[in-house]
Structures are given as structure tokens and as C-alpha cells.
Amino acid sequence: MSSLFRNLRIHxxxxxxxxxxxxxxxxxxxxxxxxxxxPVHYLKPVSTGPIEDADDRHVRFFADADSKEVHANCLFRFDEPVSPHLAARLSNRQADVPSDEAFVNAVAENIRRTAQRISRLSHMYVETAGGVHSxxxxxxxxxxxxxPLFLPTILVADAHLGGISSTISSYESLLLRGYIVDLVLLFKDAYYRNxxxxxxxxxxRGVRVLSMEPPHKRLANPDEERAKMDEYYSRLAPDCLQGGMFDALDHLDDCHARRIAELDSVPxxxxxxxxxxxxxxxxxxxxxxxxxIDSAFKDxxxxYNGHKAAIPDSADTSLLExxxxxxxxxxxxxxxxxxxxxxxxxxxxxxxxxxxxxxxxTHAPALKLxxxxxxxxxxxxWASRAFFSDDGSTGMEVALKMALRAYASRNPTPSVDGLRRKGLGILGLKGSYHGDTIGAMDACEEGVYTCEWHDGKGYWLDPPTVSNKKGRIVVSLPPxxxxxxxxxxxxxxxxxxxVQSRLETxxxxxxxxxxxxxLEKLKKSYIPEIAALVLEPLVMGAGxxxxxxxxxxxxxxxxxxxxGSHSPSGSAGGWSGLPVIFDEVFVGLYRLGLQTTGPLLGVNPDISVHAKILTGGLLPLAVTLASDSIFRAFNSDSKLDALLHGHSYTAYPVGCEVANETLSIVEKMANxxxxxxxxxxxxxxxxxxETSVWSFWTPDFIDKLAKLDIVDEVMTLGTVLAFKIGANTEGYRSHSAQIALESLRLPHPEQALSSAPGGAPFGVHYRTLGNIAYFMLSLNTPSxxxxxxESRILATLHTLRD
Structure with missing residues (x-):
């Protein structure tokens, strides 16, 4: 976890x-x-080479050997003077080589212990080994x-030949991963003058640079070398306590204070x-x-908790959790x-x-995607074309335009005019939600999300639902x-x-x-004319x-x-009856453990919309896929027949490249x-x-959750967990789930210390939908x-029951 203490400045x-x-x-x-x-604390997480050359020994000796205010420590020490990964492999303790998580946890634990020991303002330096990418x-x-530690950084630049390039490359590598670089230090080499x-x-770029005189060439006589180095350090940190490294200290202290002040002011x-x-x-x-939120990493x-009255503001309490x-x-x-x-x-x-x-x-990222x-x-x-847009809601706007045009083109009337086409509507399900743009809103019934301009154009059926009720998997039918x-x-x-085995039940x-x-009732008496079927397959999220x-x-x-009188979708004649739209913005691309919902349902759509997971949560992008028969409804010699819809950032190359990278990573996990x-x-x-269902949440947890008195029903697929608190009928207006789970937000000191980055207890941030509590994992959340x-959720609900 990130660490930030008022009285311990760490770099x-x-x-x-x-x-x-x-x-x-x-x-x-x-x-x-x-x-x-x-008081100053030096930590060298990994040291390789002979003990007499160890960096922590050097620091302990030359910083101020007699001072009780200097503490130097090393966590993992190996004898071979090679790269840490190779030193670990060559050691006779290879079986004890820690994982990345254990390694970071050890560093974080050392920082926590240090914070607990201090009684006044202190400094700490964590020195890495080799270069940025060693x-x-x-x-x-x-x-x-x-x-995961996200510690403010000092970059020591390279003063040698080629050092300008290696320094800038290292700096950019740090920036790409979000590091805050507070200071660049380097030697004043008189020849290369980097x-x-x-x-x-x-x-x-707003980064302070301090250059220092370089040390002498190493002397062969150990006593002379020690004396010469001591003299050198006296010049970098002179007795007057000014200039040299004291300027660096003042700057680093100021960066630390400004960061806390900024976080204090943000709320x-x-x-x-x-x-x-x-x-x-x-x-x-x-x-x-x-x-x-000061930063984010993995799940x-x-x-920042420094502005929260419930958090004790003491020297040994991290302001970040x-x-x-x-x-x-x-x-x-x-x-x-x-x-x-x-x-x-x-x-x-x-x-x-x-x-x-x-x-x-065209460009390569868009075409590849x-x-x-x-x-x-x-x-x-089934699909032949991909149309790019900005986000899920705009992707659904595109899908609706495609479907309505396709229907109108195939179902002309003697007096085709704009009024009839504007009166076309959709068939959907109650509880559906397709986004907050006006057209996407109009594809849903009146509800809490709609606005003054909402004009629901369609008819919505009340769907039967699947849930786990006290250990029974049941389908609940609407009245x-x-x-x-x-x-x-x-x-x-x-x-x-x-689905296939249930078709004749x-x-x-x-x-x-x-x-x-x-459908018969709608054909006879319902206005507007139904022109498309729009579904959120399997799970309707925001509803x-x-x-x-x-x-x-x-x-x-x-x-x-x-x-309809036309041939079924997928054949030469294209769609039949009504064009079918799958809104897979939420459920698609393995959110439910399935790449797409069509194989499970046993049917494919004529149009589908994909976003969210598409770009791994890094930036917005949506793609609307369409069959060839839908595309042909717009294809002619007249520009007025084209799909005159677009966005300034259509097929944004950055989004397309990120989407391609995301899909490669996700498919590798899936296969x-x-x-x-x-x-x-x-x-x-x-x-x-393609068709079997499962969950990242454990069956034992779901069984225990379903049998709690306070839980009316529970369901899970893939990464998604949802359960209903009681039999509350207020729906979205209810605060029952929000109130019931409030204590989840606070860290629990007794939870497993290795489960969060840095090994610290963590709280759980959550959103609710009225009386529905839901939680979501990533596709690579560690077990x-x-x-x-799971244990936190059960413990919280048990407390309410008791």
C-alpha cells in the first residue's frame, strides 16, 4: 500500500x-x-555482493557512525555481486526467494515498524538496486x-557518457507508472557535463535538479579511502548546515508538506x-x-484519511490506506x-x-481492433462491420439508429415521411438501462434515471428472474x-x-x-410502432x-x-421480424465469465454494443457491431442514406491500441x-x-450469504455478485443496502495482512442500487x-443479524 505519514518523510x-x-x-x-x-532511517531492500561492500554498511559508517539517529537496514542479502534475480537464483536459499507480493509486503512492514518507533519528525530513504528496470x-x-508502495521518488541521474539518454528514459519509465519524482540528483562531471x-x-518539467561535485577515484589503501570519503561527505553536507545536501533536504521536506497540505485541502x-x-x-x-483517492493499483x-475525524492523527498512522x-x-x-x-x-x-x-x-490500431x-x-x-464511438451510451445511440433505419427500410408505407420514422419504438424489458444520453434513455421506460425530456418510445415486458433463495436456484415469475x-x-x-435443454419445458x-x-396485442393496438428488440443479455445492471x-x-x-416474413438472422436474407440489439456494455468480454452471451442463449444478435472492459478501465471507447444485412440498409449511392453519426474522437487511436492490449491480456487469461x-x-x-457458467466468488460463500436472514436473494456470475437486503419494495430509492454495509468501508485489523498491496488491512469501497448490494472483481483478482x-461481507451482515 502507499504510505504517507505526517512525521515520517519517505523517499x-x-x-x-x-x-x-x-x-x-x-x-x-x-x-x-x-x-x-x-532521526533518519535507511533501507536497502536487496543487497548483492560481499558484506564488506554492502550499501547499508557504507551508509551506517559514513552518515554518522556514532549517531543514534541513524538507522540502516537490509532485508534480503545475497553474496554474489550480480543482478538480484540472478543472485537469488545462484544462492543456496533459492527456495526462500520471495514473490513480488512478499517482497513488497516486507518493505511495507519495515516502513510501518519505522513509523511506529519514531517520536518526532524523521526521514527515511529506500534505496533500490541498479537502474530503474533492474x-x-x-x-x-x-x-x-x-x-504498490507508490513512494515519492528521487532519481539519481547518470553523469557518464550516454547518461542523458538513460536518465530521460528512466524518468519517462517512472512517469508512465505514475511515480511522483520530487528531485533529480547528479554529479557535475567536468568532461561530459550532463x-x-x-x-x-x-x-x-517542474522537477528540481541539484548537481553535486563527484567523488574522487577510489584509493587502494582502505584507511586513506575512508578518510578521503569522510572528507568528501563533509563537503556535501558541511558543518554550517547550509548548501549542498541541505538544499535537497529543504526541498524534500517542502514536497512532503505540500503533498499533505494538498490532500488536506482537496475535500x-x-x-x-x-x-x-x-x-x-x-x-x-x-x-x-x-x-x-491519491492513487490506485490493481484492485x-x-x-487519504487525514481529513476523517474517525482516524487518529498520530505519527505512526499512515494517512493513506x-x-x-x-x-x-x-x-x-x-x-x-x-x-x-x-x-x-x-x-x-x-x-x-x-x-x-x-x-x-484507417489506422492500424482501429483496423486490428x-x-x-x-x-x-x-x-x-454473424457480424460484418464495427462502428466506433465514445462510450457505452453513445454506442447504444448508434445501435438504435442502425436498427430503426433497417426496420424502416424494410417496412415502407405508401406515405413514408419523417413523422412515421420518428414514431418508431423498441421492445425491451422493465429494469433495462442503456445509458444517459437522450436516445438511450428513450429506449427505457420511465424511471429514476430519466429526465424532463424523456419520451419513452416503446414497450417493456416484465421479465422473470433467476436467483439463489436460501440455497435454491429458482426462477421468479412476474404477476x-x-x-x-x-x-x-x-x-x-x-x-x-x-438454455438448450430447457427449450421444451x-x-x-x-x-x-x-x-x-x-406481440399480437402490440401489433393491433400499440403506438409507437415497434421496430427493434433491445436487450441487456443475462443481467440488467443499472436497473x-x-x-x-x-x-x-x-x-x-x-x-x-x-x-416476420423474412428469413432468420444469419441467412442470406438477414434479420427477421425485428432487428435484435444486444447491449453487452456491462456483461460482455468476460464480465460474466463468457466472452459474449450469444452462444449461451443459442442465438446471435443483429447488432451488439461493447465498452467498459474493452479498454481495461483506462479510457472510454465503444464499438457497435452490426451484421451485413443491417449495414446494407445504409449502403447506397446517396450520402443521405449513410449513417450520419460520428464523434470527434471516432476510432481514437489511443483507445484502440489500449483495447487491443486489453483483449490480448484477457484472452490469454481465458485460454x-x-x-x-x-x-x-x-x-x-x-x-x-462458451456456454458454461461459473463465478470468481466461491460457492461456499454464496451458500452462506444466501442463507442469512437479512439477505432475500443472491446471484453471481463471473466477476459479479449481487444480493438483496431484505424484501424492501422501495427499489432504487431505498438506502437499506448502503446503510447495512457502511462498516465495510473501514479497514478491519484482523483480516489477512497479505491480501492488499503492502500487506495492510483494507476497507471496501462499494456502490449500491437501492436495496441491492453488488460487488465486482477484476478478471485477475487474487484468490x-x-x-x-467475502469474509468481510459475511462478518458485516452477521453483525447486523446479531
């Missing part, structure tokens, strides 16, 4: 290369701190391995300036309720926050393209469908989602009859995490398509066995990966994090 020291004077300059910093009577013990490069170039370079400034979405500002009690936010991102940041996260591969992909495309015009043009989505991804077997039998047992989760016949009657019976959605599609354990726990390992979150 991590990275080198632009090996042999750049990192230890010498760090020693001078430690010595300057000690001479200012500031490997750690596991082989992961340092810049990535240390990232400092003359690097000083203005970094100054223009009130936000409260005075920002208008949040989906938030009633009148219910915000005070600025202390604001979640100040966790690093939040980890918080599990329980909503996957509004369902966007797929592989965790700040994934370095995605940051590099974004930089790669930004550096090559920035943004470029797309109409009548379009081809993989159409031919290998969710469009495989409009059945008055006597309201619940039907469907066996296991696997049986509930085995009595429930399927009931669904066919219900849908046929509804309350409604797990729709997949059999009902399959029957609905079949009956709708059979109602590489990473999820096999979770699939096996849900008895899904023997089935087709120990899942288990810890």
Missing part, C-alpha cells in the same frame, strides 16, 4: 543506471538529515515491483466545485465523507488499475498518432405472467443456464405463449443487477424473429488456465467455455483478496 531512490552514485548521494542525504538532528528477486523490474543539459530539461475544494453524477449532494454530511484505491474497489470503478476495470502494459499501449499510440481523422481513412472483434471476438459468425405459481425450481446454476411453453400474446432468466430472453428473440480453479469449484470445468472480501 525512494532510483538510479538511472548502475554505478551512477546512488548510494553515495543517498549516504550524503542521510548524513545531512543526521547533522540536522533529524530486476528484483523474482525477475520483475523494480519500477513495477515497487509500484548536468548542463539535464538541469534545464527537468526544470522545464473542501471538491465539495465547493464539483457536481457528482448519481449523488444527492444534500445527503453528503461533510467534506469528511468524500473519498479522496485497490489508495485513499488501501481500499478495495468493490464496484470495479463503475464496472470498467478488467485487469486492475494502473496496469503497466495498458499505460505503455496508450503512450505508444499517443506518441505515434495522437488523434487522427477516421472517416474515409475491428477485425478481432468481428472475426474472433463477440461478432464471430403479469403467472398468477398462481410465482417461483419455479430449476435445479443448479448450471441447469438454470442450460413447460416454462418455455409459458414464455412462448406470453410473448406471442404480447438493479437483475439476472433475467436466459430461457425467457431466448424465447423472446425466437418469437420476435418468427413474427491459459488461470480460471480453471474457479470453473472447477462451480462444476463448470467439463463444459464448453486471497476474494476470500478476504
Amino acid at each position: 525512494q531512490v532510483f538510479g538511472a543506471n548502475t554505478d551512477v552514485g546512488k548510494t553515495i548521494l543517498t549516504t550524503a542525504l542521510v548524513r545531512a538529515s543526521a547533522w540536522k538532528n533529524v 530486476p528484483t528477486l523474482s525477475g520483475t523490474t523494480q519500477v513495477d515491483a515497487y509500484r 548536468f548542463e543539459y539535464l538541469t534545464p530539461y527537468f526544470s522545464e 473542501q475544494r471538491t465539495s465547493d466545485t464539483v457536481w457528482w453524477p448519481f449523488v444527492q449532494h444534500g445527503l453528503m454530511k461533510a467534506p469528511s465523507d468524500i473519498n479522496v 485497490f484505491f489508495s485513499i 488501501p481500499q478495495f474497489d468493490g464496484s470495479a470503478s463503475w464496472w470498467t476495470q478488467a485487469i486492475g488499475h494502473a496496469h503497466p502494459a495498458l499505460a505503455l499501449a496508450a503512450a505508444r499510440a499517443a506518441g505515434r498518432y495522437g488523434h487522427v481523422m477516421f472517416p474515409e481513412g 475491428a477485425e478481432r472483434l468481428v472475426h474472433e471476438g463477440p461478432g464471430k459468425g 403479469s405472467m403467472a398468477e398462481d405459481v410465482m417461483e419455479v425450481d430449476v435445479g443448479s446454476l448450471q441447469q438454470a443456464y442450460d 413447460p416454462l418455455a411453453r409459458l414464455y412462448r405463449s406470453f410473448v406471442a400474446r404480447a 438493479g443487477m437483475i439476472f433475467v432468466d436466459p430461457l425467457f430472453q431466448r424465447i423472446l428473440i425466437d418469437v420476435v424473429r418468427a413474427s 491459459g488456465g488461470q480460471w480453471d480453479g474457479a470453473r472447477a469449484r462451480w462444476n463448470a470445468s467439463g463444459g464448453s467455455k 486471497i483478496v476474494v476470500e478476504t472480501v
Whole structure:
């Protein structure tokens, strides 16, 4: 986890290369701190080479050997003077080489112990080994391995030949991973004079540069060498306590103070300036309720707690604490926050393209993404075209335009005019939600999300739902469908989602009859004219995490398509009955453990929309896929027949490149066995990966959760967990779930210490939908994090029960 203490100023020291004077300059910093009577702590996480040459010994001797204010420590020591990953491999303790998580936890624990020991303002320096990308013990490069700690950084520049390039490259590597570089230190080499170039370079970027005289060439006589080095350090940190490294100390202390002051001021400034979405500002009690996110990494936010009255403000209490991102940041996260591969992909495309015009043009990231989505991804077997837009809501606007035009083109009337086309509507399900733009709103019934301009254009059926009620997997029928039998047992989760085997059941016949009657009624008496079927397959997210019976959605599609005179979708004649739109913005690309929902339902759409996971939570992008028959409705010799819809950032190269990188990572997980354990726990390992259902949440947890008195029902698929608190009928207006889970936000000291980055207890950030509580994982959330979150949820609900 990130660490920030009021009375412990910590900086991590990275080198632009090996042999750049990192230890010498760090020693001078430690010595300057000690001479200012500031307790100072030096940590060398990994040391390689003979003990007599160890950096921590050098620091302890030259910083101020007699001072009780200097503390030097090393966590992992290896004899071979080679790269840490190789030294670990060559040692006879290879079996004890820690993982990246254990390594970072050890560093974080040392920082915590240090903070607990201090009684007044202190300094701490964590010196890395070699260059920025030198490997750690596991082989992961340092810049990535240390990232969970997110410590403010000192970069020691390279004064040698080629040092300008290596220094700038190191700096950019740090920036790409979000590091805060507070200071650049380097030697004044009289021949190469890199400092003359690097000083203005970094100054223009707001980074302070201090250059120091270089040390002498090492002397052969040990006694003479020690005396000469002591004399050298006296010049860098003189007795007058001014100049040299004392300027560096003042600057670093100022950076530390300004960072805390900035974080202290953020809540009130936000409260005075920002208008949040989906938030009633009148219910915000005070600025202390604001979640100040200082950084994020993997599944966790690093939040500032210094403005919260409930948190003791003491020297040994970190002002930053980890918080599990329980909503996957509004369902966007797929592989965790700040994934370095995605940051590099974004930089790669930004550096090559920035943004470029797309109409009548193309570029590699967009073409690659379009081809993989159409031919290998969710469009495989039915789609022929990919249309790019900005986000899920605009992607749905595009889908609606496609479907309505296709319908109007195939169903002309003798007096075709604009009025008839404007009166076309859609068929959907109650509880659906397709975004907040006006057109997407109009594709939903009146509800809490709609605005004054809302003009719902369509008809919405009340869907049957699947849920786990006290250990039983049941389908709950709405009153409009059945008055006597309201619940039907469907066996296991696997049986509930085995659509093919349920097609000839009595429930399927009931669904066919219900849908046929509804369509007949609409044809005779309903205005507007229904022109498309729009569905959120399997789960309707914002409407309350409604797990729709997949059999009902399959029957609905079949009956709708059979109602037309044209041939079924996928054949030469294209779509039949009504164009079918799948809104897979939320559920697609493995959110539910499936790449796409079509194979499970046994039918493909004519149009589908994809976003959120598409770019791994890094930036917005949406793609609307369409069949060839839909595309042909717009294809003619007249420009007025074209799809006259677009966005300034259509096919944004940065978004497309990030999407391609995300899909590569996700597909590797899907096909590489990473999820096999979770699939096996849900008895899904023997089935087709395209149709079998399973969850990253454990079956035992779901069983315990479902049987709690306070929980009315629970459901899970893939990364998604949702449960209803009580039988509350207020829906979205209810605060029951929010209130019930409030204590989850606070860290629990007894939880497993290794489950969060840095090994610290963490709170859980969550969002609710009225009386529905939901939680979401990434596709690579470690099992120990899942288990810890599960135990926290159960403990919180048990407390309410007791």
C-alpha cells in the first residue's frame, strides 16, 4: 500500500543506471538529515555482493557512525555481486526467494515498524538496486515491483557518457507508472557535463535538479579511502548546515508538506466545485465523507484519511490506506488499475498518432481492433462491420439508429415521411438501462434515471428472474405472467443456464405463449410502432443487477424473429421480424465469465454494443457491431442514406491500441488456465467455455450469504455478485443496502495482512442500487483478496443479524 505519514518523510531512490552514485548521494542525504538532528532511517531492500561492500554498511559508517539517529537496514542479502534475480537464483536459499507480493509486503512492514518507533519528525530513504528496470528477486523490474508502495521518488541521474539518454528514459519509465519524482540528483562531471543539459530539461518539467561535485577515484589503501570519503561527505553536507545536501533536504521536506497540505485541502475544494453524477449532494454530511483517492493499483484505491475525524492523527498512522474497489470503478476495470502494459499501449499510440481523422481513412490500431472483434471476438459468425464511438451510451445511440433505419427500410408505407420514422419504438424489458444520453434513455421506460425530456418510445415486458433463495436456484415469475405459481425450481446454476435443454419445458411453453400474446396485442393496438428488440443479455445492471432468466430472453428473440416474413438472422436474407440489439456494455468480454452471451442463449444478435472492459478501465471507447444485412440498409449511392453519426474522437487511436492490449491480456487469461480453479469449484470445468457458467466468488460463500436472514436473494456470475437486503419494495430509492454495509468501508485489523498491496488491512469501497448490494472483481483478482472480501461481507451482515 502507499504510505504517507505526517512525521515520517519517505523517499525512494532510483538510479538511472548502475554505478551512477546512488548510494553515495543517498549516504550524503542521510548524513545531512543526521547533522540536522533529524532521526533518519535507511533501507536497502536487496543487497548483492560481499558484506564488506554492502550499501547499508557504507551508509551506517559514513552518515554518522556514532549517531543514534541513524538507522540502516537490509532485508534480503545475497553474496554474489550480480543482478538480484540472478543472485537469488545462484544462492543456496533459492527456495526462500520471495514473490513480488512478499517482497513488497516486507518493505511495507519495515516502513510501518519505522513509523511506529519514531517520536518526532524523521526521514527515511529506500534505496533500490541498479537502474530503474533492474530486476528484483523474482525477475520483475523494480519500477513495477515497487509500484504498490507508490513512494515519492528521487532519481539519481547518470553523469557518464550516454547518461542523458538513460536518465530521460528512466524518468519517462517512472512517469508512465505514475511515480511522483520530487528531485533529480547528479554529479557535475567536468568532461561530459550532463548536468548542463539535464538541469534545464527537468526544470522545464517542474522537477528540481541539484548537481553535486563527484567523488574522487577510489584509493587502494582502505584507511586513506575512508578518510578521503569522510572528507568528501563533509563537503556535501558541511558543518554550517547550509548548501549542498541541505538544499535537497529543504526541498524534500517542502514536497512532503505540500503533498499533505494538498490532500488536506482537496475535500473542501471538491465539495465547493464539483457536481457528482448519481449523488444527492444534500445527503453528503461533510467534506469528511468524500473519498479522496491519491492513487490506485490493481484492485485497490489508495485513499487519504487525514481529513476523517474517525482516524487518529498520530505519527505512526499512515494517512493513506488501501481500499478495495468493490464496484470495479463503475464496472470498467478488467485487469486492475494502473496496469503497466495498458499505460505503455496508450503512450505508444499517443506518441505515434495522437488523434487522427477516421472517416474515409484507417489506422492500424482501429483496423486490428475491428477485425478481432468481428472475426474472433463477440461478432464471430454473424457480424460484418464495427462502428466506433465514445462510450457505452453513445454506442447504444448508434445501435438504435442502425436498427430503426433497417426496420424502416424494410417496412415502407405508401406515405413514408419523417413523422412515421420518428414514431418508431423498441421492445425491451422493465429494469433495462442503456445509458444517459437522450436516445438511450428513450429506449427505457420511465424511471429514476430519466429526465424532463424523456419520451419513452416503446414497450417493456416484465421479465422473470433467476436467483439463489436460501440455497435454491429458482426462477421468479412476474404477476403479469403467472398468477398462481410465482417461483419455479430449476435445479443448479448450471441447469438454470442450460438454455438448450430447457427449450421444451413447460416454462418455455409459458414464455412462448406470453410473448406471442404480447406481440399480437402490440401489433393491433400499440403506438409507437415497434421496430427493434433491445436487450441487456443475462443481467440488467443499472436497473438493479437483475439476472433475467436466459430461457425467457431466448424465447423472446425466437418469437420476435418468427413474427416476420423474412428469413432468420444469419441467412442470406438477414434479420427477421425485428432487428435484435444486444447491449453487452456491462456483461460482455468476460464480465460474466463468457466472452459474449450469444452462444449461451443459442442465438446471435443483429447488432451488439461493447465498452467498459474493452479498454481495461483506462479510457472510454465503444464499438457497435452490426451484421451485413443491417449495414446494407445504409449502403447506397446517396450520402443521405449513410449513417450520419460520428464523434470527434471516432476510432481514437489511443483507445484502440489500449483495447487491443486489453483483449490480448484477457484472452490469454481465458485460454491459459488461470480460471480453471474457479470453473472447477462451480462444476463448470467439463463444459464448453462458451456456454458454461461459473463465478470468481466461491460457492461456499454464496451458500452462506444466501442463507442469512437479512439477505432475500443472491446471484453471481463471473466477476459479479449481487444480493438483496431484505424484501424492501422501495427499489432504487431505498438506502437499506448502503446503510447495512457502511462498516465495510473501514479497514478491519484482523483480516489477512497479505491480501492488499503492502500487506495492510483494507476497507471496501462499494456502490449500491437501492436495496441491492453488488460487488465486482477484476478478471485477475487474487484468490486471497476474494476470500478476504467475502469474509468481510459475511462478518458485516452477521453483525447486523446479531
